[in-house]
Every structure is written in structure tokens, then in C-alpha cells.
Amino acid sequence: MNSNILSLDKISKKYGEKTVLKPLTLDIASGECITVFGPNGAGKSTLLKLLSQQTKPSSGAILYKGSKIKDLKEAYRAKLGVISHQPFLYEGLSAFENLQFYASLYGVDNPARRASELLTRVEMNKRMHDPVRTYSRGMLQRTSIARALLQNPEIIFLDEPYTGLDRHASHVLTGILKEQIEQKTTILLVTHDLSLGYSLASRLLIMSKGEMAYWGEKTVADSDFEGFYLSMVDNG
Amino acid sequence: MAKNNILKDTIAIIRKDVMLEFHTREVISSMLVFALLVVVVFSFIFEPGEHEQQRIAGGVYWMALVFSGLLGLGKSMLSETSGGNLEALLLTPTSRNAIFLGKVFSNLIFMFALQAVMLPLFVILYEVNLLSDPMMLAVIAATTYGFVLLGTLFSLIASRTRTREIMLPLLLLPVLVPILLAAIQATNAMVAMSPLEDYIKWIRLIVVFDIIFTAISLVVFDPVVEE
DSSP, X not given: OOOEEEEEEEEEEEETTEEEEEEEEEEEETTOEEEEEOOTTSSHHHHHHHHTTSSOOSEEEEEETTEEXXXXXXXXXXXXXXXXXXXXXXXXXXXXHHHHHHHHHTXXXXXXXXXXXXXXXXXXXXXXXXXXXXXXXXXXXXXXXXXXXXXXXXXXXXXXXXXXXXXXHHHHHHHHHHHHHHTTOEEEEEOSOHHHHHHHOSEEEEEETTEEEEEEOOOSOGGGHHHXXXXXXXXX | OOOOOHHHHHHHHHHHHHHHHHHHOOHHHHHHHHHHXXXXXXXXXXXXXXXXXXXXXXXXXXXXXXXXXXXXHHXXXXXXXXXXXXXXXXXXXXOHHHHHHHHHHHHHHHHHHHHHHHHHHHHHHHTOOTTSSTHHHHHHHHHHHHHHHHHHHHHHHHHTSTTHXXXXXXXXXXXXXXXXXXXXXXXXXXXXXXXXXXHHHHHHHHHHHHHHHHHHHHHHHHHHHHO
16 A cells, blocks of 8 residues: 655656756655755745646656546645645635635535634634735735635645744744644645744755755754755755 | 535636625726726717717627726736636636636626616617617627637636736737627617518627637636646
């Protein structure tokens, strides 16, 4: 029995002549929290876009539990929760209306109850009927987190979710991530926050110049990770 | 967890768009102001009751509708592209066809709402009873559907370019020529109280256009949104 939830088989991505991701092969086991580090332009966001089917690979294949995701289509997308730089929310609707709408698309039973439950979890219950356009960056991101959890996803992709967050929103996000890790949700987290990303990770992926610079276990102490990361990026 | 189906998801998208419009009133109000301006300004060119006014009524009606519709389609797609909402929709397990049809039918509702206001005003200003022939309703429905169908598809393509405002009419209008020509001819024939045999060919053309482009749009929408 294959315990890998995701397998990347020599996937690469080119935009025109420019290669943004060189052939990458790795396996992710179910329930792992993988933190992806790397400087800007290293190919981290492209990797997440490929995994979430927002873009197609130029070569190679991505497998979900042994089946190609391009064949699974809707069935694979139903398993994913994605948190990106963008809020993925309609500004003219309230947080509650946004979540209720997305919950109905995910086929969630009783969308209104689920929306209300999650907005309370991210401490947005007091403002959940206000239009999203009136929210601060932190409130947007908290609502966005709630949206990503609507269908209890099996896999969560987070692309720099801490960018621009205030202390409160960061605290809420970290709490939710820890809960998801405990519940054995598979997580791929792209972040520039070395200490936070390192503390949450079960395994690390360091990328540099469109290729893998390091992939494996946490082998150094938390305090030494910055030096380790810089040496990997310099060698990459 | 309930299973996704195309009808349920299409209705959810229509409901969301109508709710969004109810809150913001961005699409219908901008279309309405523009359409009324065109209709009123063109009505000044002719003396009341002038025969020429009735001869061009069809052309003015459809041009007002197309240009205000372009404005509305652009605004409607903007709500999807801003904040990454289109990506979020594509990430859901909803079928691409449900997303496309949801957008088409919500735009269609907005266009019909526009015409519910524009049509009576047009009848008064141009002294033509567009609704004297019940076939006119069929022409309005079928032509508006064809326009919205292609408009939704092309507004999505245009939204991914830097010059989206100019790109939408540039892409859309040449493809719309057959259906617009047919709609104008059919409208003018009905205004002139011509018998059905005189304009049935135009109605057939509109229907065939709608069928062909519905099939094409459903096939090409998926590849268009993929990248």
C-alpha cells in the first residue's frame, strides 16, 4: 500500500523559453507538513500552482494516491484547500455570503452552519455580515483561511500566508495550522518566515533558482537553521 | 458531503452574481446610464414621427444594447478577476461548464433587466411599437443570449490582457456581425409590419448562431481558463 498522498514525477514548468521549475521528483506522505523555503523566483509559488492544478506542468506528472491528478480533475480539487496571497473573496459580499457560496460549490451539507462555524473559529463572527471590502488585511486573511477549510480538506496549500498579517491574525493562523497538523491534514506551506516555517515542518524543501536545493528531514537545531538555509541557497 | 451537479452549481453562481449586483449595483447601473444616453441622444437627430426614425430603430436599439452590454460584461468579469476569485472558482470541484453557464445566465439576467427599462423608453422616443409582434420577444431573447454567450467568453479572454477595455470590443464585435445584422433586419421588418416570411430567415440565422456558439463556447472554455 502506497502511503504517499502526493508524488511528483519529474515535473517541470516553462513559460515560453524560460524554465521556472526544473524537473522535480519527490514524494509526500499523508499527514506531513512540508515547509517550502527559498528566495523570490525560486519556483515555490509555481510548485504550489502546479500541485493545486492552477497551471499545467510542461513535463512530468503529479500523482494523488497513485493516480494522475489530471485524470482526477474535480475529485482531486475537492480534497484541496488553498490559501494564497490573494484573498479569493468577493469584495461586495460579506464574509458569511462568500463562505456560504463556496461551501455550496464544495457540496458541503448545510453551508450556512459551516460558514458560521468557521467564521467563529477565525474570530470573524462579529464582522461576518459586513462587506469584505471594509476588512483589514488581517481580517481578509482570516476569512480566507476559513474559506480554505470549508470542506475539511485533506491537503492544504499555503502560499506565504503570513505576508502582511498583524500579530492577532498570525496567531489565529498558526493555531489553525497546528490543529490541522494534529488532525493529520497534509500541509504544504511556502513561507519566508524561517523560524516559524521550521518549527511547523515535518520535512523541508529548500528551493533555489527553479530547482531543489534540499529535501529531507530537519537535521539542524532551530537556532542553526538560518545558516543552514543560506548555505543551501548559496550552493543551489 | 453532497455531490456536485452542474445545475446546482450553475444556480449557486447565478445566485451569487445577483446577490453581488444587489449589493453593489455596478453592472446594471452602468449599463443603464450608457444605454439610455445612446437611445436619448439618437432620438434628437430625427423629428418626431419622421419615417427615417422608424427605419433605423432596429439599428439604434441593438447598438445601444451591444455597447452598454460591453460595459456590463467587463464589469461583471472584473468581479471574478479581482481578488483572484476566478482562480478560487476553478479550484473548487465545480465543473468548468457550470462556471461558464453560471456567468452566462447571470449576465443574461442583467441584460434582460436593462431591456425591461430601455424598451418602454425606446417605444416612446422612437414611436415604434417593438412589441406589436410577439416574435420580437423571441428575437430579443435569442439575440441577447448569443451576445451574452460570446461576450462572457471573450470578456474572460480580454480580462487576462493588459488592454482589456479595448480588447473586448476588438475580439467580440467581428464575431457578432452575423447575429447583429440578423437582429437588426428582423427588428426593422417587424417595425415595418412585414409578414413573417420576410424575416423568418433572420430568426433562423440567430437560432443557428446560438446553437453553434453554445457548443463551441462549452468546448473552448476549459482550455481558455486553464492557463
